[in-house]
Amino acid sequence: MDIKDLVLQTLKENFTDSIIEITDFRNDLSITVKQEKLFELAKFLKENENLLFEMCKDVTAIDWATRKNRFTVVYHLYSFKLNFNLRLKSNLETEPYQIQSVTPIWQSANWYERETYDMYGIEFINHPDLRRMYMPEGFEYHPLRKDFPVLGIPESLPLPQKPE
Amino acid sequence: MGLEAKLTQDGFITTTIDAIVAWARKSSVWPMPMGISCCAIEMIAAADPKYDIARFGSEVMRFTPRQCDLMIVAGTVTYKMAQVVRRIYDQMPDPKWVIAMGACTSSGGMYRSYNVVQGIDQFLPVDVYTAGCPPRPENLLNALMTIQEKISKTRARDFQDIIPQKLELINK
Numbered sequence: 001m002d003i004k005d006l007v008l009q010t011l012k013e014n015f016t017d018s019i020i021e022i023t024d025f026r027n028d029l030s031i032t033v034k035q036e037k038l039f040e041l042a043k044f045l046k047e048n049e050n051l052l053f054e055m056c057k058d059v060t061a062i063d064w065a066t067r068k069n070r071f072t073v074v075y076h077l078y079s080f081k082l083n084f085n086l087r088l089k090s091n092l093e094t095e096p097y098q099i100q101s102v103t104p105i106w107q108s109a110n111w112y113e114r115e116t117y118d119m120y121g122i123e124f125i126n127h128p129d130l131r132r133m134y135m136p137e138g139f140e141y142h143p144l145r146k147d148f149p150v151l152g153i154p155e156s157l158p159l160p161q162k163p164e
Numbered sequence: 165m166g167l168e169a170k171l172t173q174d175g176f177i178t179t180t181i182d183a184i185v186a187w188a189r190k191s192s193v194w195p196m197p198m199g200i201s202c203c204a205i206e207m208i209a210a211a212d213p214k215y216d217i218a219r220f221g222s223e224v225m226r227f228t229p230r231q232c233d234l235m236i237v238a239g240t241v242t243y244k245m246a247q248v249v250r251r252i253y254d255q256m257p258d259p260k261w262v263i264a265m266g267a268c269t270s271s272g273g274m275y276r277s278y279n280v281v282q283g284i285d286q287f288l289p290v291d292v293y294t295a296g297c298p299p300r301p302e303n304l305l306n307a308l309m310t311i312q313e314k315i316s317k318t319r320a321r322d323f324q325d326i327i328p329q330k331l332e333l334i335n336k
C-alpha cells in the first residue's frame with residue numbers, strides 16, 4: 001500500500017469526524033483538523049505503531065487578516081519509519097486565539113510555540129513556559145500580525161538615552 | 165630618521181604634553197569589535213595581513229570594554245541589542261570614540277523595519293559614519309584615520325568639563 005493511503009486510512013478509521021479537509025498537492029499531504037481534536041490526533045500520529053511521526057519539524061501560523069477564521073496554526077511532522085512528511089493545520093475560529101500545546105508530545109515544539117506566540121499572539125494552553133522568543137519582554141504587540149505596521153509602533157520599544 | 169636623528173644629535177626634543185599625549189593616543193587606538201552581523205566580516209578582514217590595521221596601531225581588538233578606546237559598531241543593531249551596545253559603551257574608559265560601520269548602523273540600512281534601530285546615533289554619540297553594505301576594509305581604515313586626525317586635535321582642556329561630570333557619576 002502507498003504510504004499516503006496508509007496514513008489517510010489509519011487516520012480515517014479513528015478520526016473521521018475530526019478531519020475537516022485533506023489536500024494533496026504535489027505529494028505534499030496536508031490535513032486540516034478541528035481545533036479541539038488536534039492534540040488527540042497529534043498524540044495518535046506519534047504513538048500509532050504503523051505511523052510513528054516522531055519528529056515535529058516546525059510549528060507556525062498564518063494570519064489571513066480578513067477571513068472568518070483569522071488564524072491557521074500549522075504543524076510539520078515527519079516519520080522516520082515511513083520517511084514521510086505530513087502537514088497538520090487547524091483553524092482558530094474565535095477570540096481569544098487559543099489552542100492546546102503539543103509540547104507534551106514533542107519537546108521540540110516548545111520553542112516553535114513560543115515563537116508563534118511572540119509573533120502572532122496565539123496562546124498555547126498547557127505550554128510549560130510560554131514567554132516571548134524574540135521581542136523584548138514587556139512588548140505589547142505581535143509583529144507578524146497583518147494589522148501591525150512594518151515600521152512598528154513608535155515608543156513601543158525602549159532605547160537608552162543618548163549621553164551628552 | 166625623525167625622532168632617532170633628533171635624539172642622537174641633541175639628546176632632547178621640545179613639544180607640549182598635549183601634543184605628545186594626543187600622539188600616543190592616536191597611535192594606539194584599541195578597538196572594541198562590536199561585530200553584530202555581516203559587517204563584522206569586513207572588520208575582521210581589515211585586521212588580516214592584506215589590509216593590516218596594525219599599521220595604524222589598532223590591531224589589538226579587545227573583547228573587554230575596559231581596555232578599549234574605540235568602539236566599531238559593525239552590524240545591524242536591533243532594539244534588543246541596543247541595550248547591550250550601550251552598556252558596553254558605558255563600560256569603556258574615557259576618552260572614547262565610536263565608528264558607525266555600514267549602512268545598518270548609520271541609518272538602519274535595508275532593514276526599514278520595526279525591530280531595527282534606524283541609526284545608532286539615536287543612543288550613541290557617533291564620531292565617524294562609514295558608508296557601504298558592507299564597507300570595504302579600506303573604508304574602515306579611512307574611518308580610523310579620520311578618528312586619528314580627530315584625536316590628534318584633542319587637548320587636555322577639551323576634557324575639563326567632562327572630568328567633574330564623570331567623577332560625580334563614579335561617586336554615585
Ligand code: SF4
Nearest residue numbers: 202203266267268298
Ligand atoms: S550594512 Fe550590510 S553588510 Fe553591514 S551589517 Fe548591514 S546588511 Fe550587513
